[in-house]
Amino acid sequence: MRPALRLLPLPLCIAVSLTAFADERPGMWRLCPLDDAVPVFPDAPPPVGTAADRDQHPTDIAGDELSGIYDQVMNYDGNVTLRRGDQFLSADNLTIDAQAGTYAAEGSIRYQDSGMRLVGQRLQGNQEQDTHSIEDVRYQLIDQRGSGGAARAELQGEFGSLYRSSYSTCPPDQRLWELRSRQIDIDMEEGFGTAKGATLHLGKVPVLYVPWFKFPIDDRRKTGLLYPAIGYNSRNGFDWEQPIYLNLAPNYDMTLGPRVMTRRGFLLGSEFRYLTESGRGTLEFEYLPSDDLTNRDREREIREVPIADNRREEDRGMFHFNGRHRFNSTWHARANLNWISDPRYLEDMSSSLADAAPSAIASSAGLYGSGRYWSAGLTADYRVLSDYTLRRERLPYYRAPRAYWIWERPHTPWLVTGAHVDLTRFDHYDSDVRPGGSRLDIKPWISMPLEGAAWYVRPTLAWRYTGYQLDNELAQDLDPATPDTSPSRSLPISSVEAGLFFDRDTTFRGERYLHTLEPRLFYLNVPYRYQDDLPRFDTRNLTFSWGQLFRDNRFAGADRQTDANQLTLALSTRLLRESDGSEKLNLSVGQIRYFDDSRVGLTATSGQIEAGRSSWVAEGAYAINDRWTFNAGYQWDPKERRDELVSLRTRYLIGDYGIANLGYRYRRAPQLEQVDFSFLYPINDAWSVVGRYYYSLHDSQVLEGIAGVQWDSCCMSVRLVGRHYVRNRLGETNDSIQLEIEFKGMGSAGPDLEDRLRRAILGYYRDDLYLVPPSEIGDGGDDGDDFYLDPLP
Template identity: 60%
Template sequence: MRKALRLLPLPALVALSLSAHAADERPEDWRLCPVVDAIPAFPDAQNPTGITSTRVDQPTDIYGDTLGGTEEKPVFEGNVSLRRGDQFLGTDKLTYESETGTYVATGSVRYQDSGMRLVAETAEGNQNSDTHQLNDVSYQLVSRRGNGGADHITMHGPLGSLYGATYSTCPPGERSWELRARRIDVDTEEGMGVARGAVLRVGKVPVLYVPWFPFPVDDRRRTGLLYPAVGSSSRNGFDYRQPIYLNLAPNYDATLTPRLMTERGVQLGTQFRYLVEGGAGTLEFDYLPSDRLASRERDEETAEFIEKGYPLENRRDDDRGQFSFRGHQRLSGSWIARGNLNWISDPRYLEDFSNNIDGLAPYALTSNVGVYGQGRYWSAGLMADHYQLADYTLSDLVLPHDRLPRAFASWEQPFAEWLTLGMDAEAVRFHHPDKPGGSRFDARPFVSMPLQGASWFMTPKLAWRHTSYRLDEPLAAAAGSDSPRRSLPIASLDAGLFFERDADIRGEDYLQTLEPRLFYLRVPYRDQSGLPLFDTRPMTFSWGQLFRDNRYTGADRQTDANQLTLAVSTRLLRQSDGREKLSASLGQIRYFDDSRVTAPGEEPVERGKSAWVGDISYAVNDRWSLGGSYQWDPKFRRKDLASLRTRYLVGDTGVVNFSYRYRRDLLEQVDLNFLYPLNPSWSLVGRYYYSLDDRQLLEGIAGVQWDSCCMAVRLVGRRHVHNREGDLGTSLQFEIELKGLGSAGPDTESRLRRAILGYYREDLYLVPPSEVAPDPDGDAHSPDPTP
């Protein structure tokens, strides 16, 4: 029998109210959870069809073994079921009064849809007044993990209340944590709920009681509290952050983050985000008035600055803060505007407020803004940048010149299968508050002939580079002219071959490649000693430099050259899955003449051979891999660079990494880090990052993790260099993660992910996360200055 009857909206109310905070940016790890349903699927329920938004337009079918009563008051008994789209309601007996709209369902009340399943003792209500009540309810979410119950639930239209409600993502028989609430009121029309008398229990111990708090019950953004972060360190003391989210409009919002540091004071952090058609941006500002760290260490800091000759103006300010803005705006199909603006109150700010340990803090903070365009054969831009000192041991004199402004354009277009024309051009105005500047124009038209076949390629290329200046005094006096210039041709030939063969190694089929390559470069000498150095310095010698036409960054120097690069690479690929077993490369430059162009403090390149550059990676098996890089200078019979890296995967989740890095006259470091599972629940984490040159620990981490089906606990101790004098800071971090609800404590996962490549197994194939927050529009921090 079919009869028009609207199914109960109560099940959605349960799912919304008790799992509103269950969503997480990273998928939860449920591998330790047994495959057991808190409420098994109902065998008489149909497969869900349709979507939630169209339920109201679908008819409801009612079936039962027997139909009794009267026309005005029908009674369905025996395997009664109501079906509409993805919804199913089953019961032993259903009584419905057509005139008044009241109904009563008794005996094995069961409900199921695409999002959840529940059982109740009884259900009753009135369809006409849209009032409903379920008694003695147990439920399980289907669309995501979560289960619980309620003593009874009432609803009137969009308003509903749950009494004696519980929620957890743990199996019913293993309640590691559970959220209980005396009463939860929900307004589905407004998308808000209010919990009263809420208690969070870990095991049987109540750890948090909240007498009253509002929360959202749908995807609409709502003003309210976000999860806090709690930590402790030797510098900050007890550290508590409480984010407050402000939903200002559909396309912009803000987050206020008061932060209490018992050893330093109260800081206010703010973040404003906006989204408009074709663009978006984020503005951040942090302010800490009267930093007690500055006042507490002022005398010691002043004495240290005087003793070591540091600029006194670089000392900590009493009131400290930082500002940043990152945004973009699409102007047309080809043009976009981007901005990345940064400011700090004093040069010690990044060091005092950052957890970065790879080089501590950058020596300078970069801001840039510009308009950029790109087409099929061209790219161009007009931009400006500015540098701010972030190293208190240096003065502003080490900062690069600001480029105010810089215009650039590149064009490269094929005109035939074997002919390509192009041009690279740049015009810059260099400015510095403490040093003379000037303007520079650089243009490099070129023509190339890209010839290639199935197993070879050859590209001859001819370019002409012209660079001219307009210099300020006293640079003009030093150069002997206020408008020096340089012009010269650049010729190169890049050619290579590709060979491959099938190979059988211990019964495994492989594809082996052999790729020899040569690169010849010819550039005549031009005296450039009178040209200024605005943004130019020598590149670090590496594999990539074997095939470049200039060993300098920037346009202030163009190397002279008569040289030939000889290189070869080989790879071994497993044919069954394409996995790389071996990759090796070796190359060297032969200098036929002395290179006379140099930068200040640089030794000229003499006739002869460059250092050998080699790199090798080898997969011993699917769990163990080895790799290394090496540069050997035959002229001085010394190594310039050496690195060794190895990784071993332990079980399904563990990893051990070891690396050794050496660069002559610069660094020698070892880094051992690991995530070692003791059993499916317990694991150890650690890192030992040590500078052999300085005999200095850079970062040490030791911790233990416990993981269960629905809960994880991490206890991590960390000791790391926190200033440029090499002083070590210590912190102890404790985090409890309630899967499907959130976490309490500092974000230890992010720190461990940066310290241990492979902490998340999927990270093994990605670039390691940066120690400094990434900037989508470009690097926020510039590299270290040239000594």
């Protein structure tokens, strides 16, 4: 009887194939009832093993009556059951003709394994010819949502067919959508299925007909068509992209993406992936020849974009490569290479502010190594302008090459030594306007950390040398009277950091907490060195924040080293709930006291600090309850007696999956004042409204406005969203109304609104609550490698 069981996975093949490209998301099936198209069989034993090891289990057949002749014709009548591993088969009667090699099972056929359940009316076949068929099939998947049926299923060897089949993830009594096919031919040896006359029904109404398509039925990668992306907007017109997957080899493949935009032209995209024992990589390319948008908007663009080099090209494209290769346990190489044909490419190919916000696209490649006490690298980077409102001269210097070595080794528990060496060559896109040079930065240091159970003291002494070899033009620009092509700077840096830890048990609102008090001191001493004759390749001011209270340099980059005679005083306190370790309260406050003027600035006239006190820096977080949290940051300048920064953010969880966020941020210099309100409010289990109001008080402009409604069911979702958003740094805006219909377990039609809402509403899914709120408009982080707008010389 084992060959007969080969027929039974046929209904599963179509269900698996239709869900092959549908990603599950959090809470996707939360509204699904427990009713199944094929109910659980109460007399079926628990599955033993998996489909992979069925041949290792014996086959047991039982029934109320057994008649016939052994090895000839045998009849099982009444409550016939067959068990093998995870498989269970039940029928009213079963006849086996051993000499002819035929079998037939009739009446209330039920089958179950670890992945599915099905029922049918008649099962028959010929084991010698390896032909099998089952009539009037209904099936229910177990490991994933999905059910359906077929009028008849036939199998001959590795080839089979399903006639008048159906599939849906909806409950059996509420088929909001269903995919029906006149015939599906399946080749299990090659792992392909071919559907003929497939129709997608919404309720009883057919909405999409596909006369023929081919699809995979297992996890093997195969050449073929993927799901198309279909859309429409005023800029592109009707937009159809048809991905074509090419399975070139076991370790590399390619996806071609021909795309037709009726108002733009034909775009060819491709993605090539490879995987080796020592590395992997992805290469993407897009090419749009003779973009109609370029010619259609040429006169308008000449008026709006005065920088001729930043206008659209006729032939447009994009290139991206990301790869990694490991040579051994110590050394590996990484590359992230990007190119676009013109600075307007991202804006024209994306409607997302998050995607279009960067002013430049960075490329980098390097060789990296690490050991027990050291790390090193040989790298290069480059940037391509992606904001048509800026001149290319404002791009920062690129580093080609850069070599660095970092070493740190503890010799004893109270003695640690280290060094940082960096050698970099700086060049610029326009070397005539921005001549470059080379820089060597060396910083050896020694530290003596002393620690106890409730205290620590960490004195550190370092020496920093920075020397340059400048192009003649740059030396002339820095000091026309006495140009020096080899300026340098060297100075000692000493610091002491110390802290204490106090804790006690306390009770707050009837609950027990661990209350901590953590005072902290940081003293920094760096003598003054004249540095106005040094170039500024990659150095800028760091945003003043809590982390800045404990750094030995207030600049990012090696071109400026602050002089300092200062002491940081800081205090933190926390409330930790003893029952689960969660943090109820976290408060921190700190300030720097400058005993002398800090005379080093980015330029001779900016960035210096007078003796006195810095702004107070305070940060706090408070969990009002398990649903309501509050976070705040505050900086106050005691000299000017004014706010420097105010940041407020509160979050409230509504029901099981709703949320409301309210944030406010003010910064005095560079001036910024924004308010951000976003929410997902569930009206009931099926309906919810979403929205965002992201407004710049300083510019009196809505940065992004979203208003929408969502409808959700067990097997289908609909999102209708109106959006108003800023699309470039000039403040130009776009408006759009977008509709997405999702057929759960199969795919979706329309733009990816789910991803856009997930970006705009922090906590759109509860799994995202741990993420840091995105800063969609700002000036980047404090990392010296981040892109920043370099002032023109």
